Amino acid sequence: MKISAQQKEETRRNIIAAAVDVMTARGFKAATMREIARAAGVGDATIYNYFPTKDKILYGYYQDHMETWIERLRNMEAFHELTLTEQLQCAFETSLELYLPDREFVAESFKVLSLSLGQSYRNMQPIRERFGDMIRDMFAAAIEAGEIPDQMFADLLYMVFWDYYMGLVFYWLHDSSEGFANTSILNDKSLDLALAFISSGLMNKLFDLGLFMFRQHILSRMEVFKDHAAGLKSAKRKFKGDRVPANIPKSKLQRGLAGGKMLKYLVKQPFIDKSRREREKDRALNESAEAVFKGLCLLKGTALKIAQTLSLEMDVFPENVRRELAKSYNQVPPMNRVLIKKAVSNAFGAPVADVFKAFDPVAFAAASLGQVHRAGSFGGESLAVKVQYPGIAETIRSDVTLIKSLLYPLREYELIRPVINEIQARLLEEVDYENEAANIAYFRKNLKIAGLLVPRVHLESSNRQVLSTSLVEGQPLNQWLQTLPDQDSVNHVAQTLNDLFIESLYGLNKIHADPNPGNFIICPDGRLGLVDFGCVKAFDPVFVDLYRQLPRTAVAGQKDRHFELLHRLRIIKADLDAATREKMYTIMYRVGRWIGRLFEVEAFDFRTNPDFFAEGKQLTYELHKLRKHVDMNANFVFLDRTRYGLLRLFETMGATVRIQNPYEWS
Numbered sequence: 001m002k003i004s005a006q007q008k009e010e011t012r013r014n015i016i017a018a019a020v021d022v023m024t025a026r027g028f029k030a031a032t033m034r035e036i037a038r039a040a041g042v043g044d045a046t047i048y049n050y051f052p053t054k055d056k057i058l059y060g061y062y063q064d065h066m067e068t069w070i071e072r073l074r075n076m077e078a079f080h081e082l083t084l085t086e087q088l089q090c091a092f093e094t095s096l097e098l099y100l101p102d103r104e105f106v107a108e109s110f111k112v113l114s115l116s117l118g119q120s121y122r123n124m125q126p127i128r129e130r131f132g133d134m135i136r137d138m139f140a141a142a143i144e145a146g147e148i149p150d151q152m153f154a155d156l157l158y159m160v161f162w163d164y165y166m167g168l169v170f171y172w173l174h175d176s177s178e179g180f181a182n183t184s185i186l187n188d189k190s191l192d193l194a195l196a197f198i199s200s201g202l203m204n205k206l207f208d209l210g211l212f213m214f215r216q217h218i219l220s221r222m223e224v225f226k227d228h229a230a231g232l233k234s235a236k237r238k239f240k241g242d243r244v245p246a247n248i249p250k251s252k253l254q255r256g257l258a259g260g261k262m263l264k265y266l267v268k269q270p271f272i273d274k275s276r277r278e279r280e281k282d283r284a285l286n287e288s289a290e291a292v293f294k295g296l297c298l299l300k301g302t303a304l305k306i307a308q309t310l311s312l313e314m315d316v317f318p319e320n321v322r323r324e325l326a327k328s329y330n331q332v333p334p335m336n337r338v339l340i341k342k343a344v345s346n347a348f349g350a351p352v353a354d355v356f357k358a359f360d361p362v363a364f365a366a367a368s369l370g371q372v373h374r375a376g377s378f379g380g381e382s383l384a385v386k387v388q389y390p391g392i393a394e395t396i397r398s399d400v401t402l403i404k405s406l407l408y409p410l411r412e413y414e415l416i417r418p419v420i421n422e423i424q425a426r427l428l429e430e431v432d433y434e435n436e437a438a439n440i441a442y443f444r445k446n447l448k449i450a451g452l453l454v455p456r457v458h459l460e461s462s463n464r465q466v467l468s469t470s471l472v473e474g475q476p477l478n479q480w481l482q483t484l485p486d487q488d489s490v491n492h493v494a495q496t497l498n499d500l501f502i503e504s505l506y507g508l509n510k511i512h513a514d515p516n517p518g519n520f521i522i523c524p525d526g527r528l529g530l531v532d533f534g535c536v537k538a539f540d541p542v543f544v545d546l547y548r549q550l551p552r553t554a555v556a557g558q559k560d561r562h563f564e565l566l567h568r569l570r571i572i573k574a575d576l577d578a579a580t581r582e583k584m585y586t587i588m589y590r591v592g593r594w595i596g597r598l599f600e601v602e603a604f605d606f607r608t609n610p611d612f613f614a615e616g617k618q619l620t621y622e623l624h625k626l627r628k629h630v631d632m633n634a635n636f637v638f639l640d641r642t643r644y645g646l647l648r649l650f651e652t653m654g655a656t657v658r659i660q661n662p663y664e665w666s
Contacts, residue, residue, distance in 0.1 A: 012050050015040045016064060019057045024105045028054065028112045058109050059123045061102075066130050069095050073134070082337065084142035085195045090338040091134070092165060092187055096172050096180070107173045131165070132158040148199045157198075164190070179346040181391030188339050334371045335389065337361035343390050347465040355461050359385070365476075365518065369431060369534070374471065375461075382471040383458055384531070386433070393431040400424045422637035426513070430534035433467040439533035440469065446508055451496050453521075453529040472529035478517035481653060489526070494655035496528045497646055505639075506663040509544050513537040513638040515645035537638040543569070547639070551599050551664045554592030559585070562592055570633040584629055591619050598647075598659040605656040613651060 003011075018040035022031045033054065037047040051057045072094055073079055082090060099106050113120040135158045142148045151157050172183040335343070340361050341352050348355050358376035365372040369392055375383040404420060407413050429435055437457045444454040455469035462468045475483070477493070497520065504511040512519075514535040521529030546569050553562040563585055566572045572584055594615055598604050606612070623630070650657050 008050075011040075011042060011046075012060070013064070015042065015047060015050055016057060016061050019054070020061065020102050020105045023054075023108055024102070028058075028108050055112070055119075055123070058112060059127070061105075061109070062124070062127050065095070065098060066127050069098055070130065070134055072098070080141070084138060084147055085191050086336045086338045087138050088135075088161075088191050088195075089187060089336055091138075092168055093184070093338060093342060095165070096169070096183065099169070099172075103173065106169070110170065110173065128159070128162055131162050135161050148195070151198070164194075177391055177394060179390070181346075181394070184339060184342065184390045188335065334363035334366035335387075339390070340371070340373070340387055343387050344385075344466060346390075347387075347463055348461075356383070356385070369427075375468065377458060377461065377468075381458065383461070383468045384455065384471045385461070386467045386469075386532075388431060388433065388465045396424060396427050396431065400427075418632045418634065419637050419641070422634050426535050426537070426638065429536075432464055433462060433534075434464050436467055436534045437462055439536045442510070443504075443508075443512065443530070443533060447500070447504065449496065449499055449503055451492070451527050452500060453523060453527045455529070455531065469531075472521045472523065472531055474521040474523040474529055476518045477520040477522060477649070480522040487654075487656075490653050491656050492526070493520075493522060493528055494650050494653055494657045497649065498657050498659065500528075500530070501643060501646055502661045502663060505539070505544060506548065506661075509541055510536060510538045511639070511642055513642045515642050515649065517649065535638070537635075537642075539635060539639070543635055548664055550592060551596055554589070555596035555599055559589055562589060569636075570631050571636070573629050573631045576629060580626075580629055584626060587619065587623050587626060591623065594619055599665055602660065603656050603658045606651045607654045607656070613648070 015036065019031070019036045022035050022039050026035070031054065033047055034044050036054075036057070037044050040047070051060060069091075073091055076090070076094075079087065079090065113124075132155070136154070139148070139151065139154065139158070143150050168183065168187060171186060172180055175183045177183075334340075340363070341359075344352050344355065344359070352359050356375040357378045357380075360374045363371040363373050370386050370388040373385045373387065375385045377383055400420060400423075404417065407420075437459070440455065440457050444456065447454065453472060455472050458468040458470065460468075474480075480493075481490075497515075501511060512530060512533060512535075514532055519530065519532045521531060523529050546565055549565055550562065552558075553565060563572075566588055567574060572588065576584060594612075597609075597612065
């Protein structure tokens, strides 16, 4: 009986499916063609009409995978509307999704293919060519749309992507992170980098330069290089034998962290006079800080969160650095549309369309740990949906260690290290969106301030990685200020922010501790919307009561009582000698008097007191010299960060604010 082509294809697919099951259970080496034939329901001899060897079955599997993959992308709705980066991300993620049911088999087959690379290369050639055609079509569309320039060595580039793809599959096979989040992160970041390189045209220029150097210089100078080899070795030995200044970083890690600017200063240090040395050191440190923090602002996650926090600290870094960091409040480059849909789908174990009636994959706000999207509930409510960056919860501890290493060369390191430790504790809470949902519900119920809007949590579409709340319409504070609002409106917003802090601290013993301007939304009706409750700090009532007394004792000149409070608040170490005690007594009292300036008038006008923060900055540096005598109470990290961050905002706003309050000034 003649067998139709359709029947032959069905039999072929059955054999491959049976091979997947048998090889997964017994391994490639132990599995036999007879076992596979019987599992597929074909004769022992018949199987050889389709596949002469087990190796050929492997290649047949990957050929089918490639065709299914291409067909899936071809039928994907609006795939052509994606950017090239998003198309590549979507393509590779789709391939891994197709592999997922057969992951053990794919891992086993990779071992087999790696044992005979030459044969594998030849047998995989048709699959590589189909892959190249797929990538070529994507690039051609991007070039035609003007998204990227024409590529000089396009065929080579497409094959580089094949190697990248194979490496990504290999990484995925060994990825143990939840939902393979690490693979998604690797894919996202590496494609962003690759496409930025391609879009810039640098690849074409590098090819041009490489060909020129090879033709005009390298070939004609091979003999010259040989002649100079002995001299170079001698110079290298001499350099190694010379004395290197002890304070120049020697390891690769140390040199990398210190950066070129600082290294340049350390090399010059022995050869310049003392006054110039200090100027050069200050310049090098400032330039190093700026370079470090510009780099941090390009990152998401822990690094960016620390950068944002440090930008609000007591003038620890230069103004130009803080200006750079201010851009990170709500202007972080978001995840692409493909990755965000996958993150939401993975979080709920269901398609996005089953969770939300409508979902905009383009973020309207992106921050350090997640980004926010507009969505619609099935009940018709407009939602703000915060989606956590994949894998971010798993990276906090390692990121904090890395950031400490990056910041170590800076002279402010000892001052900010306790800040980083406290940030780590808060971050571990902040990546739990169920915890944040509880915070929102608590403040919405208990915080009663006129003109303040706290959103409502939409529990039906929230979990540990996705948080849905009612949408707060309006402009972030920093954007609102750019519209040049009238002074009364500015003062009203600033007063509401100050009242929010005071009532939270003294009325609830719990504060919203993330005072970046992106978290304060100015609504069209004039209300102040408060968002992002991931960073919330709770305090012991005894601590709050002691802290409450500081402003009054400073303004009243009660030095002994003020110093006693500092001891009880664990700000100053107890075992100080008389001379050190007097120094600490003096500087801490001056700090108290400086803060007390805010309370000496009914309403403090930040426009007419331009020296206020200059005085505070000077006191901070004087106190920094005595930092080894400070007993850093962790409660003050986010308390000071929040209060001082708000004061800095009031200065930026040019507001007049009533700081006096019944809790601290009764």
